[in-house]
Amino acid sequence: MKLSDLALGVLFVLLGGAVLLVASQMKVSPHFQYGAGFFPTILGGLLTLAGLWLAASDLRAAAARRGIARLVALAPWCRDRARLMNLAAVITALIGFVLLIEPLGFVVSSLVLLALLGYRFSGRPLLSALSAAGVVLFLYLFFQQLMGVPLPEGFLASRMEVALWTC
Amino acid sequence: MDVLSDALAQVLTWEVLLVMLVSALYGLLVGAIPGLTATLAVALMVPITFFMDPVPAIAAIVTMAAMAIFAGDLPAVLLRMPGTPASAAYTDQAYQLTMRGQGEYILGVSAVTSAVGGSIGVLVLMFGAPYLAEFALEFSAFEYFWLACLGLTAAIMVGGTASISKSAISLVLGLLVACVGIDPVSGESRFTFGSQNLLGGFGFIPVIIGLFAVAEILRFCIRSAGDRQGLQVAQAPLFSKALRDAFRHKVGILRGSAIGTLTGALPGAGADIAAYISYAIARRRPGQDEDDTATAVRQIAPATAANNAAVGGSFIPATVFGIPGDSLTAIVIGVLLMKGLTPGPTIFSDNASMINAVFLAFLLANLLLIPFGFLAVRAFKQVLRIPQAILMPSILLFAMVGAYAIEHSLFAVVTILIFGVLGFLLEEHGFPLAPMILGLVLGPLLEETFVTSMMRSNGDLMAFFERPVSLVLAAVTLGVWLVPPLLRACRGRGAARAAHP
Numbered sequence: 001m002k003l004s005d006l007a008l009g010v011l012f013v014l015l016g017g018a019v020l021l022v023a024s025q026m027k028v029s030p031h032f033q034y035g036a037g038f039f040p041t042i043l044g045g046l047l048t049l050a051g052l053w054l055a056a057s058d059l060r061a062a063a064a065r066r067g068i069a070r071l072v073a074l075a076p077w078c079r080d081r082a083r084l085m086n087l088a089a090v091i092t093a094l095i096g097f098v099l100l101i102e103p104l105g106f107v108v109s110s111l112v113l114l115a116l117l118g119y120r121f122s123g124r125p126l127l128s129a130l131s132a133a134g135v136v137l138f139l140y141l142f143f144q145q146l147m148g149v150p151l152p153e154g155f156l157a158s159r160m161e162v163a164l165w166t167c
Numbered sequence: 168m169d170v171l172s173d174a175l176a177q178v179l180t181w182e183v184l185l186v187m188l189v190s191a192l193y194g195l196l197v198g199a200i201p202g203l204t205a206t207l208a209v210a211l212m213v214p215i216t217f218f219m220d221p222v223p224a225i226a227a228i229v230t231m232a233a234m235a236i237f238a239g240d241l242p243a244v245l246l247r248m249p250g251t252p253a254s255a256a257y258t259d260q261a262y263q264l265t266m267r268g269q270g271e272y273i274l275g276v277s278a279v280t281s282a283v284g285g286s287i288g289v290l291v292l293m294f295g296a297p298y299l300a301e302f303a304l305e306f307s308a309f310e311y312f313w314l315a316c317l318g319l320t321a322a323i324m325v326g327g328t329a330s331i332s333k334s335a336i337s338l339v340l341g342l343l344v345a346c347v348g349i350d351p352v353s354g355e356s357r358f359t360f361g362s363q364n365l366l367g368g369f370g371f372i373p374v375i376i377g378l379f380a381v382a383e384i385l386r387f388c389i390r391s392a393g394d395r396q397g398l399q400v401a402q403a404p405l406f407s408k409a410l411r412d413a414f415r416h417k418v419g420i421l422r423g424s425a426i427g428t429l430t431g432a433l434p435g436a437g438a439d440i441a442a443y444i445s446y447a448i449a450r451r452r453p454g455q456d457e458d459d460t461a462t463a464v465r466q467i468a469p470a471t472a473a474n475n476a477a478v479g480g481s482f483i484p485a486t487v488f489g490i491p492g493d494s495l496t497a498i499v500i501g502v503l504l505m506k507g508l509t510p511g512p513t514i515f516s517d518n519a520s521m522i523n524a525v526f527l528a529f530l531l532a533n534l535l536l537i538p539f540g541f542l543a544v545r546a547f548k549q550v551l552r553i554p555q556a557i558l559m560p561s562i563l564l565f566a567m568v569g570a571y572a573i574e575h576s577l578f579a580v581v582t583i584l585i586f587g588v589l590g591f592l593l594e595e596h597g598f599p600l601a602p603m604i605l606g607l608v609l610g611p612l613l614e615e616t617f618v619t620s621m622m623r624s625n626g627d628l629m630a631f632f633e634r635p636v637s638l639v640l641a642a643v644t645l646g647v648w649l650v651p652p653l654l655r656a657c658r659g660r661g662a663a664r665a666a667h668p
Contacts, residue, residue: 008596012336019343027355034621036355039614040346047339054332075595077389086388090563094381094584097567098577106568114564122556135561139568147218149572 006062007071009055016048089120105154106144110136174523177222178531186223187230187528191535194231195543198238199550200558201248203383205235206494210379211562213372213502214569221506221521226528228502232495233532236438236475237281237540241547244277245270245402253438253474256446257467264463271402271544275409276464277471278540280420283413284472285533287424288431288479292486293526299487300512308623309631311488312616313640315609318490320647321433322605333598341606342613344369351611352618364578371501373570373582374607378600379494380566381587386594387559406541416468419449423469424476431480437493438474438481445473475536479529486510486522489612494601497608 003011023044026037077083093113100109111132118128143149177183190212197208208231216224236253243254244261264273306314323334347358348368359365413420423445430441449466456462481492482499489510491497503510514522570579590600624630632638 003596009332022358026357034352034618036350036353036357039618040343040357043339043342043346047336047343050332050335050339054330054336057330057332075389080389083389087385090381090384090388091584091588093560093563094567094580094587098580098584101571101577110564110568114560117560117563118557121560122554127554127557131557131561135564139564142215143568143572147572149218149575151568151572 002073002075004071004073005058006055009051009053009058012051012054013048014051016044016046016051019044019047086121089117093117101154102152103154106151107136107140108154110139170519170523171527173520174527177520177524178226178527183223183226183528186219186227187532187535190227190231191234191532191539194234195238195539196550197231198235199241199543199547200553200555201242201246204379205232205239206498207379207383207562208235209495209498210375211565211569213375213498214573216502217372217505217573221503221508222524222528224502224506225499225525226532228499229525229529230532230535232478233281233285233475233529233536234539234543236478237278237536238543240274240277240281240471241543244274245547253442253477255439256442257470260463261467264460265402267460268402269405269460272405272409272460273464273467274544275406275541276413276468278537278544279410279413280416280423280468280472281475281540282533282536283420284424284427285475285479285536286530287421287472288428288476289526289530289533290479291428292479292482293523293530296483296487297515299483300515303487303512306488306512306636307634308616308620309634309637310640311612312620312631313637313644314488314490315613315616317640317644317647318484318492319602319605319609319613320644321492322602330597333596334602337593337598337600338602338606341603342610344374344603345607345610346614351615364576364581369582369586370570370574370579371505371607372573373579374586375498375501375604376566376570377583377586378590378604380562381583382590382594382600384559384563384566385587385591387555412464413468416465419465419469420472422448423472426469427473427476428480430473431477431492432483433492437495438477441477441480442470442474446470475533479533482529486514487512491605491608494604497604500608 019040023037023040026035026040028035028037093116096113097109100113104112114132114135115129118132119125122128140151144151193212194205194208197203197211198205209228212228212231216227219227239254240261242248243258245265247258247262247265261270261273264270319338323331323338343358345368347365348356349366350357356366426445426448427438427441430444431437446466446469449469454462454465456465478495481496484490484492485496485500487510489500491500500510508514508518508521566583567580570583571577573579593603594600620631632641
């Protein structure tokens with residue numbers, strides 16, 4: 001999906017207006033002449049102006065060639081299902097990482113996500129699994145062991161604790 | 168001299184040298200892969216440097232940057248795919264040499280000239296910046312306000328092929344992102360919409376990882392598979408000839424280095440513009456060459472020197488005023504701030520040996536370009552064999568874990584998702600991302616200097632023009648704003664008069 005400059009300009013004018021609205025509701029401190037909303041108000045105004053300028057230059061170009069470009073056009077990659085699926089896969093992986101890392105732990109969730117994503121892109125299961133194992137091992141050794149950053153252990157942690165208790 | 172020997176002792180430790188070696192190899196690898204930029208390499212590296220001491224951390228980033236800018240020449244010359252915009256000026260002419268089997272020769276020349284140009288840029292930085300800093304000690308909030316304005320204006324003006332209105336929107340978006348969180352002047356929370364996570368604002372590192380790494384991966388998803396090709400013509404290895412020939416053009420290389428350092432030192436103008444200017448000058452100068460190859464070397468060598476010299480030059484405003492010229496120096500400033508080193512004139516008196524250690528590491532990195540560059544040229548074919556389908560998911564995991572490790576919260580991963588999608592959409596619609604990064608880094612400085620100046624002058628705008636230095640800076644800034652539209656208006660009227668006499 002691709003928006004024309006006119007549509008983008010209108011979008012940024014609206015965004016600038018929203019910034020102005022939010023900024024106008026910010027508290028004015030009694031100790032300062034200029035409250036927290038002072039600078040954002042200037043930025044909201046500038047964004048509105050820049051949006052108007054973008055829309056106006058698109059309209060001027062449209063007048064020169066006698067015809068307004070379509071507000072929304074489909075970029076060539078939008079018609080290709082495989083590429084759209086790739087985009088969706090990357091975004092799903094990001095959301096999946098946020099949701100899974102705490103219950104499953106860093107090692108399991110990263111291994112699964114990386115191997116699946118590698119397989120989706122390359123179509124080679126063994127290579128994807130091996131490279132996923134290598135990258136996860138490197139990240140674990142670097143952040144957890146070398147730099148001392150605690151990465152979530154997930155369900156493995158409680159298992160290991162139980163194992164230690166029974167010993 | 169005491170400071171210099173102290174600085175040298177800080178650089179010549181096993182830790183720093185090992186870090187530089189690893190970052191050099193990493194920079195060469197990322198720079199050489201078509202489609203991966205130097206900024207992406209730095210963005211992925213920042214979480215790792217976060218856990219290091221200041222000197223090895225900054226040494227890692229400058230080494231990596233110098234190597235990645237040179238390595239961007241590899242796909243540019245051998246495959247006609249410039250890895251970084253800095254290599255775009257001479258890509259076509261250099262590719263013609265590759266078609267004749269002389270690609271590795273011209274890359275050898277490029278490694279030598281990059282090393283010379285880069286070293287000259289750093290030497291000017293080392294010995295010039297402290298003088299500028301002494302002058303800058305007198306600056307007040309008014310001057311810093313105008314300097315920040317000048318830097319941001321230049322970022323819009325030289326936004327490359329993008330229209331000025333799009334660069335301006337990108338800049339204001341960056342400034343707005345910088346506003347999220349607690350207002351530095353009054354202490355009120357802004358744009359947090361009741362979220363605890365947003366109270367501290369968006370983390371700088373997750374934002375740049377999102378804008379440069381995640382957006383790049385999303386762009387990879389929609390690229391068509393047939394874009395890549397291998398080397399077609401066998402290349403003759405001529406490194407010793409390259410070494411000799413590079414020194415035959417020393418005048419051109421010196422000129423290119425001088426142009427590069429000066430261009431880099433201007434806020435907003437970076438390595439790509441330096442390469443274009445010096446390439447254009449070299450092409451215009453007549454010369455007696457025995458064949459086409461010699462002509463090409465004479466014209467390309469100054470440009471490859473210039474783009475590396477510009478990296479050193481761009482550190483002058485970055486360290487002296489804290490005003491970055493491009494995305495790369497903006498990230499370096501962000502890292503310096505995280506390390507508790509505030510860039511500004513006092514850095515040269517308070518942390519003299521540390522900042523000089525950083526400069527020395529930078530110089531060493533440029534000298535390392537010659538052996539490492541030759542090595543990279545030989546290994547380039549192997550680099551092309553790395554399947555991007557495996558590389559891109561790995562980069563994504565690096566990005567997520569890096570962001571998580573720094574902020575210790577899953578909100579950082581949410582941030583890289585938000586800014587990844589935002590960066591992808593903006594670039595798809597022709598908005599440049601560099602102004603946004605500059606806005607993000609300069610936003611707090613701009614707001615603080617503006618608001619405190621307004622308070623000091625009781626809202627009188629004329630106070631911004633009263634001090635002599637601030638008057639000059641104001642005149643330059645307003646000139647950059649007003650002169651181009653005025654010129655265009657005059658030219659338009661002149662053309663109209665010519666059409667209707």
